[in-house]
Amino acid sequence: MGGVLVPGDNGWPTAEQVRDLDWLTPAGDTRLGTFQAPSGALAAAEWGPQDGIPVLALPGVTGSKEDFALVGPLLARAGYRVIAVDLAGQYQSHAAGPGPGGRFDLALHLADAEALLDAYGPAHVIGYSFAGEVAAQLVVRRREWVRSLTLVSAPPVTGNALAAVRIIGPLGRVVGPRGAAALMTWGVRWNLNRTTAGRIRLVRHRLRFTRHESVVDAMAAMMHVPDVEDKLLVSGVPILVAAGHGDLWTAARHRAFGRRIGAEVHVYDTGHSPMETTPRELVADLLPFLAAADRAGQG
Numbered sequence: 001m002g003g004v005l006v007p008g009d010n011g012w013p014t015a016e017q018v019r020d021l022d023w024l025t026p027a028g029d030t031r032l033g034t035f036q037a038p039s040g041a042l043a044a045a046e047w048g049p050q051d052g053i054p055v056l057a058l059p060g061v062t063g064s065k066e067d068f069a070l071v072g073p074l075l076a077r078a079g080y081r082v083i084a085v086d087l088a089g090q091y092q093s094h095a096a097g098p099g100p101g102g103r104f105d106l107a108l109h110l111a112d113a114e115a116l117l118d119a120y121g122p123a124h125v126i127g128y129s130f131a132g133e134v135a136a137q138l139v140v141r142r143r144e145w146v147r148s149l150t151l152v153s154a155p156p157v158t159g160n161a162l163a164a165v166r167i168i169g170p171l172g173r174v175v176g177p178r179g180a181a182a183l184m185t186w187g188v189r190w191n192l193n194r195t196t197a198g199r200i201r202l203v204r205h206r207l208r209f210t211r212h213e214s215v216v217d218a219m220a221a222m223m224h225v226p227d228v229e230d231k232l233l234v235s236g237v238p239i240l241v242a243a244g245h246g247d248l249w250t251a252a253r254h255r256a257f258g259r260r261i262g263a264e265v266h267v268y269d270t271g272h273s274p275m276e277t278t279p280r281e282l283v284a285d286l287l288p289f290l291a292a293a294d295r296a297g298q299g
Contacts, residue, residue, distance in 0.1 A: 020196070020198065029076070030072075055081065055082045055125075060131050061218035062210055067084075089210065089214025132152065140228050148290060152275060153242070156243075178219075180219040188203055240266070240289045
């Protein structure tokens with residue numbers, strides 16, 4: 001059906017449209033461009049009115065702005081301006097990165113995210129998977145510029161988050177970042193998550209461009225997740241935690257994490273990718289959460 005979504009029942013994309021989406025073809029209301037970040041030019045996509053309240057959307061490792069292709073337009077219909085980017089070293093931002101001898105570490109991605117916040121904020125921030133680690137740091141460093149924080153399938157533990165992954169967690173204690181990156185890219189390339197044909201075309205296509213060292217460094221960062229839970233709890237920033245029952249980490253871990261940081265928690269009947277597989281359910285929870293945060297910010 002291509003990348004263009006026609007509103008289905010009650011203005012939402014139907015389950016069939018979500019299943020058959022061609023993720024490589026941007027929807028007609030997508031504005032593509034670049035953002036000049038400290039690490040270089042980041043490929044960007046936008047949805048919604050230019051004067052809408054901004055929502056910064058940060059994808060995970062081996063991900064891209066296209067991961068928000070369903071959620072972005074749905075938030076845009078509610079009047080939000082959604083700005084999503086490819087992280088440095090990933091897909092169409094593969095040329096961005098550190099200087100000679102530098103790493104694609106948390107500090108590099110945080111500097112880019114802060115630049116986005118300076119350009120578009122104050123903004124709601126969505127951090128997906130690894131980028132949840134980046135987004136949480138934004139609250140610690142730039143609390144007054146973050147309207148709300150949404151963590152989607154983000155690591156729900158501190159320290160070595162890979163060691164807490166269900167089933168294969170013990171491997172996270174012994175393989176190291178390079179081995180973890182190799183396992184991840186192998187699983188993504190061979191579609192172990194059994195995603196749709198349209199989705200796996202995008203996933204395999206962008207792996208051709210993503211710099212492997214950026215994946216290795218992200219794995220290293222996920223083995224050393226900073227403990228900012230107490231700071232999130234007292235930040236005063238509204239927080240929503242979203243995950244799937246079949247996520248890398250158990251639903252119990254996500255719920256416990258949510259309690260520790262004072263977050264609203266929603267768990268869906270899906271795996272690691274609720275933005276791609278259960279976008280209707282996620283946005284149905286996001287919209288009242290964002291609206292409440294906006295009202296609180298006006299008080």
